[in-house]
Amino acid sequence: MTPPTSPHILLINGPNLNLLGTREPDIYGHTTLADVESLARTQATSLGATLSTFQSNHEGAIIDRIQTAAGHTPPNPTTTTTPTPTLDSPGPKPSLIIINPGALTHTSVAIRDALLGVGVPFVEVHVSNVHGREGFRRHSYLSDKAVAVVCGMGVFGYRAAVEFGVGFLREGRGGRGKL
Numbered sequence: 001m002t003p004p005t006s007p008h009i010l011l012i013n014g015p016n017l018n019l020l021g022t023r024e025p026d027i028y029g030h031t032t033l034a035d036v037e038s039l040a041r042t043q044a045t046s047l048g049a050t051l052s053t054f055q056s057n058h059e060g061a062i063i064d065r066i067q068t069a070a071g072h073t074p075p076n077p078t079t080t081t082t083p084t085p086t087l088d089s090p091g092p093k094p095s096l097i098i099i100n101p102g103a104l105t106h107t108s109v110a111i112r113d114a115l116l117g118v119g120v121p122f123v124e125v126h127v128s129n130v131h132g133r134e135g136f137r138r139h140s141y142l143s144d145k146a147v148a149v150v151c152g153m154g155v156f157g158y159r160a161a162v163e164f165g166v167g168f169l170r171e172g173r174g175g176r177g178k179l
């Protein structure tokens, strides 16, 4: 009998999230993206999962990463030419994507289509409470398709998403709501 494989999660951060820790700290706090990613990896390991990370300021690079993660080969992958400071090796196909699309949340039909196109369930994360800010941040092109949405918890939202995500992968939608 083959042992069950560990669930794999891909954590994607969009534009300007590379500036976490120094960017508008009154809104986004003082924790860096490197710390967020490192803690998410450690947390996933402690829960028996694996996690890889990706950040880009470029919409197309994020779409390529979503496609390659799901085993597709984009025609001209921007990931070969675009600087991708926190790109891990593509790793195994993720069973779940955790994504903070940054400002692309409010504009990108293309990221919505990419996520739906690969059919990988996703959790949407926002560090800030997007509903308590400018009106344009209240609309998301992803939320109605997300398995869950986390916002306003600061960087703790990533921790919540990883723990929820592993439970969701292990137990399906019944994994929701456990204390």
Ligand SMILES: O=C1C[C@@](O)(C(=O)O)C[C@@H](O)[C@@H]1O
Residues within 6 Å of the ligand: 015, 016, 017, 100, 101, 102, 103, 104, 105, 125, 126, 127, 128, 129, 130, 137
């Ligand atoms: O870049 C970001 C970060 C954000 O996604 C958040 O994490 O709170 C919220 C977005 O409105 C904003 O454009």
